[in-house]
Amino acid sequence: MTAGTHARRPGSALRHVVLPALAIAAACAAMLMLARQADDTTLDYAVGIVPALVPWAAACLSIGVAVWGLGGRDASSAGGSLLLGGLLLATAWSVVMLPFDALRLVGLVPLPLSEWGAATRLVLLVAGAAALVPSLQARWTGQGRCPVCQRVLPGRLDKLPRWPVGLAVAAALVYPALRLVWALGGTFGTAGEPLHMDAAVAWGTVFAGASLVAFATVLLIGRGPLWIRALLGLGGTAAGFMLAITGGLGAVKAASTLANEGLDSVTGDLMTWTFVVVYGSWFVAGVGIAVGGWRFLAHRRDGCAGCGPLMRMP
16 A cells, blocks of 8 residues: 555645634634624515524534534435535525625615625625535545546536526516616606616616626527636526525515505505516526526536537437
């Protein structure tokens, strides 16, 4: 037996010790922050889509997954899969307001930023990511590899269809179209009066929504060099998942209000049904962008002599 037989691969120490330790430390910090202040404004700006139990669950699951990994347990087992799935869902639900934190920070949403809430969400995101990464790496290590490119062999998830991405492009058009109408002084979807907004806010949101349409279109086309596929593929999968969570929770909340108060109900300066339409479109767009991001990443192997034929198989 050579001296290097049991030598760890580069980065294995980071995966096995440093990241789990970071996850535990960040999760404990998040618990302290939640214990100090976890009111409605901190959790979700009083929107009502993030129950107080969810971020606590995310922090606890981050610790559980980190300890599971440190103990050397199989991340692909039923228990490991359940922990990973629960952590992913709880973390995404807990940090669902991060995009709105960013919009408030840059002024595209002219409302005050909850600094404490944003900080808590960022710490929970760090805890969840630091716990998930080594466990997911451990799962990938045990999977079969292509003899040509050494990537994990394609599975069913890598052969997702293209049509959800087309739906995402159409759904993503809803928000910038409405914002354009309001920026031009239209009253469609409002309580009857034009919305009074600064020009930067009015047109900034139009361009932000148009950027999402452009991004979804890039994923629909599905072409690009390998580094672009890796960057936009991973980014699109994560962003789409977050957008789908945000849209789904928002749509359920708005639909509940609409059912209780009727089609003529008003929320702020807008008709309540407008929120159902917008959040519903975000949900559809998010699912499609997540699918498009994963497809964009998976199809980087189309040119591989080993993976390419497998990608084309039903």
